[in-house]
Amino acid sequence: MIRPRPLKKGDTVGLISVSGAVPPEKVQPAIASIERLGLKVVAGETCYAHQGYFAGTATLRAADVHRMFRDPTINGIFCMRGGYGATKILPQLDFDMIRAHPKVFAGYSDVTALHIAFNQLCGFITYHTPMPSTEFIKQEMDAYTWQSFKQHMMTEEAIHLENPVSQPMTTLVAGCATGQLVGGNLTLVAASLGTPYDIDTKGKILFLEDIDENSQRIDRMFTQLKLAGKFDEAAGILLGAWTNCGEHSVLQTIFREMLVSLNKPIIADIACGHCLPTMSLPLGATIVMDADHRRIIAFNDKETGT
Structure with missing residues (x-):
């Protein structure tokens, strides 16, 4: 990249x-x-x-x-x-x-x-x-x-992707993974399926977030991604903010039911999405995620555009 x-x-x-x-x-x-x-x-x-x-x-x-x-x-x-x-x-x-x-x-x-x-x-x-x-x-x-x-x-250095101190990330499934970071808004990711722009998650770290979608719709889109094999193909998963998407406990139940059985590293409650404060993410960059210690590092690829 x-x-x-x-x-x-x-x-x-x-x-x-x-x-x-x-x-x-x-x-x-x-x-x-x-x-x-x-x-x-x-x-x-x-x-x-x-x-x-x-x-x-x-x-x-x-x-x-x-x-x-x-x-x-x-x-x-x-x-x-x-x-x-x-x-x-x-x-x-x-x-x-x-x-x-x-x-x-x-x-x-x-x-x-x-x-x-x-x-x-x-x-x-x-x-x-x-x-x-x-x-x-x-x-x-x-x-x-x-x-x-x-x-x-405005920097070329590797970046530690860390939440604000008052907003700790959580571990949904322990483990470590390395891969290109892909994804973004859940609705748009789901909408890409079956099109010429279908998201490729094979061996990659999939990030998802959304806003103003009720828990039933979140469940439906997660089911769509699961049936399409996008979670199975991913090396790891990062879950961001779910602003106005229903009760946190209901969403956590959906995430556990859909994702825990995959047995791959998953970090949740990342401060990124339709929220403030919010971190920025380099999509397509190689990242290392350590779900055990809730650490994420983004590396800059060596090849640089002009």
Whole structure:
């Protein structure tokens, strides 16, 4: 896997929305939040476009992705928000062109669809991170979340993926595993099954999180992944935040029933997802997970993009 060159102060970031329309009042605060990191900003057309609940047509959203990857003056690409719609642009994307221009690409939630595609079809690491028009402009955006984000965006060192001190991870199944980190939002991961962009979990560490899905729907999607063999093929599993997804005890019962019998390392209660504080994750990077001691280390691949 190629690791795109980390960002540095003075670099230029392209802002786009591959999914939902950005509320007009959030565009300038989002731009300002990136500029405070010492980065320059180029806002794509999708930051201002509206077509129903989308940030413009699928054609426009795909064109914005292409523009940012093609432009040699753009060093990284941040998705402004999630919502719905990223899967609809996949058939229009030029993956050969994108593969030839690996760059820092960041976002989460609905952006999971692009993470899976870029990791598998383009061969470079992408970043599961909070986003400019949602978390970045919130007053409660905390030091832990900012630090985790900047570590992944602007450093080449191996990173210990640690929860805030007050939020310990838990061990669901003991053991150790090494593999590429894949996954993201459960709904989007499940939606990839049976498509040309079907997530590959063989020998990999699968991360999952979600928001606003009741326990029955979580159960159904976990069952879908289990029947598809995605849990059996994985080397290990990481479970993040389940925001507004029902009672914690009910979810834990689902996780135990679905996963414990696999007898592979599983760490739960990772502070990552639709929550604050939240850590950032390097999807596609090689990680080592030690469920016995609840330790996770992400390593940077040696091959680096230009």
